[in-house]
Amino acid sequence: MTQKSWSLAIHGGAGTMSPDVMTDAQQREYKAALQAALDAGAAVLARGGAALDAVEAAIVVLEDDPHFNAGRGAVFTYEGVNELDASIMDGRDRSAGAVTGVTHVKNPVKLARAVMEDSPHVFLSREGAEQFAREQGLEIVDAAWFATPERRRQLEELKAKKLSWFDVDLKYGTVGAVAVDSEGHAAAATSTGGLTGKRWGRIGDSPVIGAGNYADDRACAVSATGAGEFFIRAGVAHEICARMRLLGEDAQTAADAVIAEVGKMGGDGGVIVAAPNGTTVFSFNTPGMYRGRADSNGRSEVAIFAGE
Numbered sequence: 284m285t286q287k288s289w290s291l292a293i294h295g296g297a298g299t300m301s302p303d304v305m306t307d308a309q310q311r312e313y314k315a316a317l318q319a320a321l322d323a324g325a326a327v328l329a330r331g332g333a334a335l336d337a338v339e340a341a342i343v344v345l346e347d348d349p350h351f352n353a354g355r356g357a358v359f360t361y362e363g364v365n366e367l368d369a370s371i372m373d374g375r376d377r378s379a380g381a382v383t384g385v386t387h388v389k390n391p392v393k394l395a396r397a398v399m400e401d402s403p404h405v406f407l408s409r410e411g412a413e414q415f416a417r418e419q420g421l422e423i424v425d426a427a428w429f430a431t432p433e434r435r436r437q438l439e440e441l442k443a444k445k446l447s448w449f450d451v452d453l454k455y456g457t458v459g460a461v462a463v464d465s466e467g468h469a470a471a472a473t474s475t476g477g478l479t480g481k482r483w484g485r486i487g488d489s490p491v492i493g494a495g496n497y498a499d500d501r502a503c504a505v506s507a508t509g510a511g512e513f514f515i516r517a518g519v520a521h522e523i524c525a526r527m528r529l530l531g532e533d534a535q536t537a538a539d540a541v542i543a544e545v546g547k548m549g550g551d552g553g554v555i556v557a558a559p560n561g562t563t564v565f566s567f568n569t570p571g572m573y574r575g576r577a578d579s580n581g582r583s584e585v586a587i588f589a590g591e
């Protein structure tokens with residue numbers, strides 16, 4: 284008898300975190316936050332639920348947690364606003380939904396899913412996306428819900444030191460989840476506040492289907508974090524799936540090759556990948572990436588630094 288197997292991986296952003304800079308207490312805090320999201324997604328899969336529901340469940344926990352740059356705790360734009368982006372994709376038929384620049388929707392990943400399931404479109408932006416959220420009855424919150432003092436401090440630091448968007452804090456706290464369920468279906472979801480100090484309606488890779496997020500039952504599910512401009516230019520998430528599907532590469536080989544390409548272009552960050560054979564892999568060219576994975580064999584682990 285074959286046991287119904289499932290697998291799940293999550294990330295909470297890649298960056299310069301190192302054991303010298305993070306206290307033990309901080310490491311424990313982040314690990315507990317990651318474990319809570321991993322458990323929420325794993326619970327869905329363990330009871331035979333769909334990959335799509337599992338990735339959404341994990342992302343909602345990470346969006347509500349102020350440690351990560353998504354939902355509550357998102358970074359500020361140059362003008363001091365939290366503008367949120369999210370995406371979700373169903374590997375069964377490659378249906379997808381995404382939103383950018385929303386400012387009052389408590390869980391942007393739920394809005395991305397509503398775009399996928401309840402609109403004829405894939406990608407909605409700003410006021411229109413907010414209007415659609417209200418029509419769908421999604422939870423709307425005051426902008427103050429998202430704002431935290433630490434993110435405001437990071438914006439002030441960027442302005443005071445005239446840092447580049449890619450330098451500040453160098454922690455890409457975007458969140459993501461990828462899963463393959465017991466039916467063998469893949470799904471991916473990604474949610475972010477983008478980059479501290481972003482201006483001019485800048486959009487990163489996270490809500491761009493094929494760049495920061497992709498799922499295809501024939502290949503894999505991918506969620507990315509990092510310097511979004513490079514991830515868009517490399518078409519990272521689709522490229523990894525395409526290498527697996529067309530070249531027959533395994534998930535680690537494909538992910539490492541594409542992250543190496545991003546690195547050559549000058550970008551940093553990482554990806555999580557789940558393959559239909561049950562493999563979950565991480566690949567990143569930063570000193571660390573908040574991450575975790577769980578599967579039907581009883582694995583349940585979280586990590587922060589490279590080599591952990």
Ligand code: ASP
Pocket residue numbers: 296297352454455456457475476477478486487488489495507508509510511512
């Ligand atoms: N990829 C995100 C962006 O460029 C940032 C992140 O990963 O935290 O908007």
